[in-house]
Amino acid sequence: MLDAVISIAHGATVPEILDRVAGAACALTGAPEGVVLRAGAAPPSAGDALVVPIEVRGERFGEVRLTGKEFTEADAELVRTLLTAAGGSIGNAALFEQSEQRERWLRASHDVTSALLAGEDPEATLRLIAERARQVAGATAGGIARPGSDPADGTVLVFEVVEPPGPDADRLTGLTVPADGTATGMAFTSGEPVVVRRYGDHVTAQQAGTGVDLPPVVGDLDSAVAVPLRVGGESLGVLVVAKLRDEVPFTDTEVRLALTFGAHAALAMEFARAEQDRQRLAVLEDRDRIARDLHDLVVQRLFAIALGLESTGLLLDEPRVAERLRRFVDDLDATITEVRNSIFALQQPAEGLRSRIARACAEAAGSLGFEPRVGFTGAVDAAVPSAVEADLFATLREALSNVARHSKATKVSVTVAVDGRGDGLRLTVVDNGIGLPAETTRRSGLANLAARAERWRGTSVVRGEPDRGTTLDWVIRLPEVR
Structure with a gap:
């Protein structure tokens, strides 16, 4: 018994000590097989067995289960004496194990917090x-x-x-x-x-x-x-x-440690979410400042230049020079419209309808071989209800797909416009391709465009001439947003 207790005391970890307890119990009782089970573990199926509980500091820690022979009360008493002597070693090892567990959970919490605060x-x-x-x-x-x-x-x-x-x-x-x-x-x-x-x-x-x-x-x-x-x-x-x-x-200790880890992780997640919101707000503030600068400085100067060129053209007697100035004025007007569209887009949420239309056009560049030019007029984000968006995007993708498959175009412009009353939407897609042939049958794609327009009391018209490009005008009535 003394040798068994001394051998158990040399164990450094709980599993090592429990293995030695099982071996010592078998040696003392002559049992061929023995195992130590911690509390909660399912016991193996066996016939007659000697089961002796392990108590550590007044709580059930587990049990010794011996099998393979007929056991007497003397065998049971030997095992109980062994466990009484080994209880201190088991308890100390268990405390050390819990301390190491706590340290591992704390390190894990630190790793998670560091990753979140680093902006991963x-x-x-x-x-x-x-x-x-x-x-x-x-x-x-x-x-x-x-x-x-x-x-x-x-x-x-x-x-x-x-x-x-x-x-x-x-x-x-x-x-x-x-x-x-x-x-x-x-x-x-x-x-x-x-x-x-x-x-x-x-x-x-x-x-x-x-x-x-x-x-x-x-x-x-x-x-x-x-x-x-x-x-x-x-x-x-x-x-x-x-x-x-x-x-x-x-164990109960592991559950408590996992709960503490979860609380730390959740707190770090919430802090990271707040930091993302702060960064998003900073981006929105920058976008608002850029939009103000564009409106107050760039647009006004472009408008003044356009007026000056237009006035200069009226003073010229040479028709060709006046025509060239008029074209420059038209280009400046188009540029002012694009800048204003950009200003409006900067002032809208990042995932507004304008942004998603622009992204859809950019995604079409892979099949077109170039990126379409996109423009907006009116309150596109505010006036177009979600019920219309599915048909709008389907029409846009169908139109760009037709350009990619049939037109051989090198330029495409997409314009989405909402009228001043906010009850009409127009999608216009213009390309510089080969145009429509002189005789053409009604393709299913064009029929789909018309059907989507009719659903919203609108029309879909495709115009074009050979080698003169094609224009799609998809015009619908917007339902009242409730």
Whole structure:
């Protein structure tokens, strides 16, 4: 017994000490097989077994389970004596283990905070949160679910990040779970950590009938903890880490540490979001200042130059010179219109309709071989309701596609205009290509343009002559915005 106690005391870590306890118990009782299980671990199936609990500082730490022979009360007493002597070593090792765990979680929190405050990509930072939590917790899988919305079911949670990366993670990324009736949803709504066993079975049952192809590893997940990423009264999401079956379940201490880590990560996420808002506001202020300078300085000077040239043209007796000056004045008028459009665009939200139309035209450059020229007139962002936008974008893409396929053009101009009353929209697409042939049949693409216009009490007219280019005029009535 003395030799057994001395050998146990030399262990440095909890697993090493527990292995020595199992070996010493087998040696003292003559048991062929023995194992030490920590609290919460599922015992292996076996016949007759001698089971002796391990108490550390008045709490159940685990149990010694011996099998392979018929045990007597004397065997049990020997094991109890061994555990009494080894309790101090087990308790000290457990305290050291908890201290190391706390240090690992703190380092993980520091890594996440540093990444967020350094301005790294938010998606990459979410992955870092899941990765570090999985590693520190000794888990098999980790993930972060963020709130979404399902028109049929209301609030859902969407797993935006799943760790570790790979084919299985790709199949699980985007997985949705309801906010009601799931461990993830409970953590999100309650703001408290939720610990669950046989996690894989719960996930499989919940996703049954949804058509989601779950990887086989999901069914093997057992001990899991879901902790809220919460700042004040707002839940930003949920961090979930899970272990495979037969692995040591999460302890109360690990759950508390994971909850603290989640709180730190959420605070850093909120700070990073506030910093992004501050930077976005600074950009908007710069855009507003640039718009004012363009209006107050550039436009006024261009307008004055145009007036001066126009007045000079009236004084000239040479018709050819006067005509050239008139063309220069027209070019300046067009430039003033473009600058004013740019000013208006600078004063609009970054994702306004103008910006999205400009982006759609820029994307068409790949098929056209050049980027279309884009112009706007009127309150395009404010007057065009979302119900019209789908047909507007479909018409624009169809028109640019027709230019790319049929016109052989080298220039295209796109103009989107809303009239002064705000109840009419005109899309004009002009190219310098080969134009329409003298005899042409009504192509399905042109029929689609007309059908979309008729839906809004409008018309779609395509004009062109051979080698003179083509013009599309798509004019509709805008519904009243309510």
